[in-house]
Each structure stands twice: as C-alpha cells, then as structure tokens.
Amino acid sequence: MNICKKKSFHDVQYFELGYGWVGKPLMTTHFYYVDGLLIDTAQSHMKKPFIQIIKNLHIDQVLLTHHHEDHSGNAAVVKKMKDVCVYGHSLTIEKLKRGFKILPYQHIVWGTAQPVKVDPLPHKIETDKYGLIPLHTPGHSKDHTAYLEKSQGWLFAGDLYLSSQIKFFRADEVFGDTLQSLRKVLRLDFDTLFCAHRPQLKNGKKKIQEKLNFLCDFQGQVHALHQKGCDIGSIKNQLSVKRGKKLMVYMSLGNVSLTHMIRSALQTQVSNLHYQFSPKISK
Ligand SMILES: [Fe+2]
Structure with missing residues (x-):
C-alpha cells in the first residue's frame, strides 16, 4: 500500500510519499514546492506518483x-523533465556524480537514486517572492544542508530534526556534528520547520531545542556510565531513553542502531579531549 498525500502551508505545497513493499510503508518522506522551487525529490520507488505531481508544477530550480x-x-x-538545474552541497555533487551504493533495506524502503549532475549552491537561492540561504548542517550526513527563508521564518531542514527524541543513528552519523548543527540553526529566527519526515508547522525552533536537550542529556548519561566502566552493551541496557523498533535494526542489518548512537556520543568527547579511544561494541 503506497501513500501519496498533498498538503499546503501558506505558499508552500508539500507532498508525503511512502512506498509499501508489503503492507504499510515503513517510513514516508516529504518534498516541498514553493514559487517555482522544488526542495528534495522523494524516493525512486515513488517515481510514478512523483511524475504525476511535478507535471502540474512550474519548476525553475x-x-x-x-x-x-x-x-x-x-x-x-x-x-530531465523540466530541464532545470539541481543545486546541492559540493559533497552532494560528488555523491550524485556517479551514484552511490545502498544497502538491501534501503533498496526495499526507498530505491536507488540515479546519478545526476548537481550544480554548486549559490550564496542565496532566489525565487520571484522568496530568498533562501543555504546552511551547511552536517551530522546526519557530511553534505547535509538546510535552507532558511528569513522573511517567512521557514527552515527547510531535510533530516536535521526527524524527531525530538532520536532512538537510532546510522553508522556514518556524527554525534558532535549534529550537536553543532542544531546549535547553529538555534541562533537563527524561524518558526516553521519543514522537516522531510515530521514537518513542524509551528514552534519549529522549540522542537530543535528539544532535540538538542535530549541529545545532551543522552550524551551525559552515556559518559557517566562509561566512566563507571560500562561497555556499550551495558550502557544500552541502563539508559533511560525509550528503545526504538527492533525491526529497523534487524532490517538494516545493524546499519541503523542505538549502538551507533552511543559509540558516536562517546567519540564526541574523545575528540574534544584529544586522546584516542576505541569503545568495545557489543551488538
Ligand atoms: Fe537522510
């Protein structure tokens, strides 16, 4: 069962797409459209509904x-359809030049992204009515970039937020960078958080603060337990945070897990203290 929903907020139209391989989609994703500008392009498994949506939109960039x-x-x-430029961070350009490998669960949930020529981001992305400033916000991925529309108080946040209480990290996510990126956007004025998975139309900045507070608290707990001599397996069992769905961990073959989140939280302090440490990982 697939999901395809259209929603709007002021001038912004946004679309939620989910692909159900068996039954309901495990996750959905949103992409946004405002004043000729498309932000993100959803998953390739939903190519047909995506084409149906964009054929009725005037897209400039x-x-x-x-x-x-x-x-x-x-x-x-x-x-190809609209003969337009696709803009992204320099690392996004590199990744999409030849395409990139994905894991079996990603094939099932989302599908592969075809290689595409991506152009470097201008300092400001202008439409007739709006102007968006790119903000490099790594952590979730090295190339992660959010876009601020200052006059409207909109932040197009990609996967910077996701939830106030994160239960998993991907193997390549970096805890310390995530904290810095959250702090970076908290210095800005916005209220609407156009997240790719959980849009927050009001109090978006509060949501980002909640996530930062949660992660700092998480980091504090992890380090306190580590200092008592606990390894990652033991830390996992003693944390007060709610555990996420095990299905996600099994499906991703461990690529997405609480273990990665703990390890990265420990490594954050390591880099700050400038000494080497390799925590023992138990699955
Ligand atoms: Fe992502």
Whole structure:
C-alpha cells in the first residue's frame, strides 16, 4: 500500500510519499514546492506518483538537502523533465556524480537514486517572492544542508530534526556534528520547520531545542556510565531513553542502531579531549 498525500502551508505545497513493499510503508518522506522551487525529490520507488505531481508544477530550480536516496531519488527525473538545474552541497555533487551504493533495506524502503549532475549552491537561492540561504548542517550526513527563508521564518531542514527524541543513528552519523548543527540553526529566527519526515508547522525552533536537550542529556548519561566502566552493551541496557523498533535494526542489518548512537556520543568527547579511544561494541 503506497501513500501519496498533498498538503499546503501558506505558499508552500508539500507532498508525503511512502512506498509499501508489503503492507504499510515503513517510513514516508516529504518534498516541498514553493514559487517555482522544488526542495528534495522523494524516493525512486515513488517515481510514478512523483511524475504525476511535478507535471502540474512550474519548476525553475531544484534544491537538495543531502544525497540520501529518499531525498535525491527522483532528481534525475525532474532535471530531465523540466530541464532545470539541481543545486546541492559540493559533497552532494560528488555523491550524485556517479551514484552511490545502498544497502538491501534501503533498496526495499526507498530505491536507488540515479546519478545526476548537481550544480554548486549559490550564496542565496532566489525565487520571484522568496530568498533562501543555504546552511551547511552536517551530522546526519557530511553534505547535509538546510535552507532558511528569513522573511517567512521557514527552515527547510531535510533530516536535521526527524524527531525530538532520536532512538537510532546510522553508522556514518556524527554525534558532535549534529550537536553543532542544531546549535547553529538555534541562533537563527524561524518558526516553521519543514522537516522531510515530521514537518513542524509551528514552534519549529522549540522542537530543535528539544532535540538538542535530549541529545545532551543522552550524551551525559552515556559518559557517566562509561566512566563507571560500562561497555556499550551495558550502557544500552541502563539508559533511560525509550528503545526504538527492533525491526529497523534487524532490517538494516545493524546499519541503523542505538549502538551507533552511543559509540558516536562517546567519540564526541574523545575528540574534544584529544586522546584516542576505541569503545568495545557489543551488538
Ligand atoms: Fe537522510
């Protein structure tokens, strides 16, 4: 069962797409459209509904928040159909030049992103009515970029937020960078958080603060337990945070897990203290 929903907020139209391989989609993703500008392009498994949506939109330019396949999945399609530039961070350009490998669960949930030529981001992305400033916000991925529309108080946040209480990290996510990126956007004025998975139309900045508080608290607990001599397996069992769905961990073959989140939280302090440490990982 697939999901395809259209919603709007002021001038912004946004679309929620989910692909159900068996039954309901495990996750959905959102892409946004405002004043001729498309932000992200959904997953390739939803190429047909995506084409149906964009054929009725006047698109001048496309922005990518990062290279992940649920954001860049149809970038090649829209570029060809509308003959427009797709803009992204320099690392997004590199990733999408030749395409990138994904894991079996990503094939099932999202599908592969075809290679596409991505152009470097201008300092400001202008439409007739709006202006968006790119903000490099790594952590979730090295190339992650959010876009601020200052006059409207909109932040197109890609996967910077996701939830106030994160339960998993991907193997390549970096805890310390995530904290810095959250702090970076908290210095800005915005209220609407156009997240790719859980849009927050009001109090978006508060939501980002909640996530930062949660992660700092998490980091504090992890380090306190580590100092008592606990290894990652033991830390996992003693944390007060709610555990996420085990299905996600099994399906991703461990690529997405609480273990990665703990390890990265420990490594954050390591780099600050400038000494080497390799925590023991138990699955
Ligand atoms: Fe992502």
